[in-house]
Amino acid sequence: MTSYKVKVIEETCIGCSVCAQICPTDVFRIVMKREGEYERLVSVVEREEACIGCMACVENCPTNSIIVEKSEVKNALSATSTSPSA
Ligand code: SF4
Ligand code: SF4
DSSP, X not given: OOEEEEEEOTTTXXXXXXXXXXXXXXXXXXXXXXXXXXXXXXXEEOOGGGOOOOOHHHHHOTTOOEEEEEEOOTTSOOTTOOOOOO
């Protein structure tokens, strides 16, 4: 089964909520985040397991703040894992 890893880059997210509105499976939630004495809206990934990899969020985020990557079956080791060389 294919699943997806979804990440929001908080530093560049402007909380516009496009992703939350466009995602067909309701993966994102817009929350208020406190930064020092200020508060701002950011998107957080709340239901990553529901992602179907349609890429609508990636294509429509105005600040390119979303990364969606395919992650293959859970029992397969991640291709990004490094094995120590002798
Ligand atoms: S569409 Fe992009 S900028 Fe807008 S809330 Fe979502 S992640 Fe943030
Ligand atoms: S790729 Fe599609 S299903 Fe996955 S989080 Fe983005 S909009 Fe939602």
